[in-house]
Amino acid sequence: MGFKDVAKPHYLGHRERLRKRFRDGGPDALPDYELLELVLFRAMPRRDTKPLAKAILARFGTFAEAMNAPEDLLLEVPGLGEAAATEIKLIRAAALRLMQGEVLERPVLSSWQQVLDYCRAAMGFEAKEQFRILFLDKRNQMIADEVQQQGTVDHTPVYVREVVKRALELSATAIVLVHNHPSGDPTPRRADIEMTKQIVDAAKPLGVVIHDHIIVGKQGHASFRGLV
Structure with missing residues (x-):
């Protein structure tokens, strides 16, 4: 007797569609909450991140505000753990390092x-x-x-x-x-x-x-x- 195929979680197809839209159209092709979803993917590989991304934006207002929020305030968002907060802080640090490099070069x-x-x-x-x-x-x-x-x-x-x-x-x-x-x-x-x-x-x-x-x-x- 064979095993029945286990249905894939619905969010896996959503993730791939988001990644494709990002690859095809760049960041401007995505609203803030979907760009934030992409950031959260690596920290939460087995979870639908859309509700959390929307909750973060509801708390902080914009993508920029969320990226710059102190870690202790990020952790106040229900469902956002240390791994996701670290991922957000990593994105901010990488962006600043890139901008600093551009200033240093000229x-x-x-x-x-x-x-x-x-x-x-x-x-x-x-x-x-x-x-x-x-x-x-x-x-x-x-x-x-x-x-x-x-x-x-x-x-x-x-x-x-x-x-x-x-x-x-x-x-x-x-x-x-x-x-x-x-x-x-x-x-x-x-x-x-x-x-x-x-x-x-x-x-x-x-x-x-x-x-x-x-x-x-x-x-x-x-x-x-x-x-x-």
């Missing part, structure tokens, strides 16, 4: 849009303020990208002496200052303007140029280039 001032995109992707969705510095050589190519300080939801302590000291340690001739506003609104505050002027005044006699101070948030970015 002079910063001639690839300014890539710099802005990278800074916004790296910091724009953070829940706490960070102060980051891009250190440049005499060809204006990035030699280091460092988060100097992390603060609260609306303040980051910045030590002017430490900023200039680190630039000299790296033999940087120019720097780009970057910080984020977790509120989402990148409009500069008075303290941001004063701090920028202090760093410009301290760095100039030592031959270090401040190309810009960029503030990033979910709603865009603000540039201090007219001030520095």
Whole structure:
């Protein structure tokens, strides 16, 4: 007596159709929840991931918000375990590494849009303020990208002496200052303007140029280039 064929789970055909649409049309051929399904496939090989993908988007709003969500908040979504959360964090890390590589390959001032995109992707969705510095050589190519300080939801302590000291340690001739506003609104505050002027005044006699101070948030970015 032979064994009866076991019916394949319905989601297997759905997965293959999604993969084919992605191969044929690229990411633009898929709405956010289906792209998120593809991300979840590897972490959940034996499960229909469509309901979970929709639940994640219902919780965070957009694909970008989901990719940038802290792991502890991701794990609050029912059915999303550590493996899936790690897969999401891996996708974000890979995207940032790719963007950083694109910035490293060419002079910063001639690839300014890539710099802005990278800074916004790296910091724009953070829940706490960070102060980051891009250190440049005499060809204006990035030699280091460092988060100097992390603060609260609306303040980051910045030590002017430490900023200039680190630039000299790296033999940087120019720097780009970057910080984020977790509120989402990148409009500069008075303290941001004063701090920028202090760093410009301290760095100039030592031959270090401040190309810009960029503030990033979910709603865009603000540039201090007219001030520095």
